[in-house]
Amino acid sequence: xxxxxxxxxxxxxxxxxxxxxxxxxxxxxxxxxxxxxxxxxxxxxxxxxxxxxxxxxxxxxxxxxxxxxxxxxxxxxxxxxxxxxxxxxxxxxxxxxxxxxxxxxxxxxxxxxxxxxxxxxxxxxxxxxxxxxxxxxxxxxxxxxxxxxxxxxxxxxxxxxxxxxxxxxxxxxxxxxxxxxxxxxxxxxxxxxxxxxxxxxxxxxxxxxxxxxxxxxxxxxxxxxxxxxxxxxxxxxxxxxxxxxxxxxxxxxxxxxxxxxxxxxxxxxxxxxxxxxxxxxx
Amino acid sequence: xxxxxxxxxxxxxxxxxxxxxxxxxxxxxxxxxxxxxxxxxxxxxxxxxxxxxxxxxxxxxxxxxxxxxxxxxxxxxxxxxxxxxxxxxxxxxxxxxxxxxxxxxxxxxxxxxxxxxxxxxxxxxxxxxxxxxxxxxxxxxxxxxxxxxxxxxxxxxxxxxxxxxxxxxxxxxxxxxxxxxxxxxxxxxxxxxxxxxxxxxxxxxxxxxxxxxxxxxxxxxxxxxxxxxxxxxxxxxxxxxxxxxxxxxxxxxxxxxxxxxxxxxxxxxxxxxxxxxxxxxx
Numbered sequence: 199x200x201x202x203x204x205x206x207x208x209x210x211x212x213x214x215x216x217x218x219x220x221x222x223x224x225x226x227x228x229x230x231x232x233x234x235x236x237x238x239x240x241x242x243x244x245x246x247x248x249x250x251x252x253x254x255x256x257x258x259x260x261x262x263x264x265x266x267x268x269x270x271x272x273x274x275x276x277x278x279x280x281x282x283x284x285x286x287x288x289x290x291x292x293x294x295x296x297x298x299x300x301x302x303x304x305x306x307x308x309x310x311x312x313x314x315x316x317x318x319x320x321x322x323x324x325x326x327x328x329x330x331x332x333x334x335x336x337x338x339x340x341x342x343x344x345x346x347x348x349x350x351x352x353x354x355x356x357x358x359x360x361x362x363x364x365x366x367x368x369x370x371x372x373x374x375x376x377x378x379x380x381x382x383x384x385x386x387x388x389x390x391x392x393x394x395x396x397x398x399x400x401x402x403x404x405x406x407x408x409x410x411x412x413x414x415x416x417x418x419x420x421x422x423x424x425x426x427x428x429x430x431x432x433x434x435x436x437x438x439x440x441x442x443x444x445x446x447x448x449x450x451x452x453x454x455x456x457x458x459x460x461x462x463x464x465x466x467x468x469x470x471x472x473x474x475x476x477x478x479x480x
Numbered sequence: 481x482x483x484x485x486x487x488x489x490x491x492x493x494x495x496x497x498x499x500x501x502x503x504x505x506x507x508x509x510x511x512x513x514x515x516x517x518x519x520x521x522x523x524x525x526x527x528x529x530x531x532x533x534x535x536x537x538x539x540x541x542x543x544x545x546x547x548x549x550x551x552x553x554x555x556x557x558x559x560x561x562x563x564x565x566x567x568x569x570x571x572x573x574x575x576x577x578x579x580x581x582x583x584x585x586x587x588x589x590x591x592x593x594x595x596x597x598x599x600x601x602x603x604x605x606x607x608x609x610x611x612x613x614x615x616x617x618x619x620x621x622x623x624x625x626x627x628x629x630x631x632x633x634x635x636x637x638x639x640x641x642x643x644x645x646x647x648x649x650x651x652x653x654x655x656x657x658x659x660x661x662x663x664x665x666x667x668x669x670x671x672x673x674x675x676x677x678x679x680x681x682x683x684x685x686x687x688x689x690x691x692x693x694x695x696x697x698x699x700x701x702x703x704x705x706x707x708x709x710x711x712x713x714x715x716x717x718x719x720x721x722x723x724x725x726x727x728x729x730x731x732x733x734x735x736x737x738x739x740x741x742x743x744x745x746x747x748x749x750x751x752x753x754x755x756x757x758x759x760x761x762x
Binding site: 311312316317318319323350351352354355356359361362364365388389390391413415416417418419420430431432433436 | 593594598599600601605632633634636637638641643644646647670671672673695697698699700702712713714715718
């Protein structure tokens with residue numbers, strides 16, 4: 199096995215999810231920052247592209263020849279009323295269009311949690327399936343891959359009721375692999391006892407994105423206390439080998455929400471440290 | 481189905497995990513409080529019984545004829561050194577002895593997370609299996625059931641690397657059902673996409689304890705922001721029906737860690753509200 203494994207990752211495969219420095223910089227500065235640090239991948243959020251303008255965002259990203267490793271985000275399928283569900287569907291189609299304009303490799307889906315005042319997680323999951331099926335009709339027609347991102351179970355109520363790689367694989371089985379796959383974010387999946395077997399089950403065709411950061415122990419906040427690679431307990435390198443063993447050759451996208459640490463630092467310092475830690479710890 | 485389901489739970493099956501009012505009262509006062517409120521079950525923690533004295537605790541619980549629905553807690557199996565592992569094993573045997581003295585229905589196991597400076601979750605899980613096998617030799621010889629409590633994945637690093645009912649069932653399969661089962665705590669397991677099927681798989685013989693509280697949305701703290709039944713998103717009644725469908729007839733143990741709310745209230749008020757919410761929401 200060992201000869202097949204690259205001890206260090208290809209530095210050209212580092213990508214920055216723009217949430218990582220969103221408190222320091224606006225999107226135009228983040229794009230420039232990535233180019234300045236010779237980081238070749240970027241994954242922007244919708245609110246940021248709307249602020250900068252979609253066409254202007256696309257122009258700036260193209261001018262630096264950055265790869266858009268994913269567009270954040272679509273999803274939020276479950277809704278309490280048919281009207282809300284329809285509005286979500288419409289918004290998701292717009293997200294697909296924006297992802298196309300940006301030439302993104304995929305639209306990342308945070309699928310949504312329980313609808314207002316509902317306690318029916320099973321029903322929410324059925325709504326995710328149905329909403330996804332509807333969106334797929336459109337996304338397939340325009341060839342924009344959708345990446346289901348299983349979120350950590352601590353977000354099951356309010357962000358995503360797809361919480362394991364197994365659920366994501368089950369959805370791919372049910373809805374068909376064409377234009378549908380998985381965004382594997384280690385923050386959300388590192389604890390999963392079936393991580394290895396479900397990565398294997400997903401295989402190269404379903405592995406559309408690979409997101410990295412670290413799980414701090416202890417974690418101080420459910421949302422905004424993600425760690426820099428190497429500062430926590432995730433065996434990121436082993437996880438990279440697992441996806442590479444299936445043939446994944448895509449980017450390694452750093453996504454760190456950190457209100458108490460990384461968002462308070464100089465943006466250039468953060469990107470420099472991301473590059474170094476990517477090499478040393480991933 | 482519906483005629484087999486009791487809409488409201490038997491109020492005689494309410495139990496109070498002593499953590500629920502541990503900031504207000506010492507253990508002797510909690511025991512008196514349960515008796516005063518006609519709550520027939522109690523589940524004390526080791527630090528509390530040590531403070532009150534084990535024999536004195538047993539005497540007071542007996543004098544009120546309370547059922548000890550579980551003893552909190554043993555476990556913490558993974559360790560960085562053989563010496564630490566041996567110390568844990570010794571401590572776990574003492575926990576079994578204490579549970580016997582209290583005539584507890586089971587010793588609840590929080591199995592432990594990653595050893596110091598380890599990132600190897602697989603290895604930690606193997607250490608859990610091995611430590612559990614060792615402890616079972618003793619617990620079986622004295623007929624004290626061990627209840628594996630799967631903890632929410634947000635505790636995988638530092639508290640328990642057994643995070644799903646499926647893992648717990650797998651351990652029971654591997655180590656044998658005799659004197660081994662599962663403590664189903666809804667706070668930890670409500671999100672699990674396999675909740676129903678794994679409760680079914682566990683069946684009556686493995687269902688040793690049923691812990692209730694609620695998941696608040698949003699949750700403000702990873703440890704100390706559990707909700708009172710009815711204040712969150714868990715469908716507690718559906719979960720009770722699920723365990724009852726397998727033949728579970730044991731207690732419903734309320735365990736609420738709540739630094740910002742319930743620990744700040746009058747202990748009698750908390751117990752009164754537990755009783756009411758048990759009837760209304762469980």
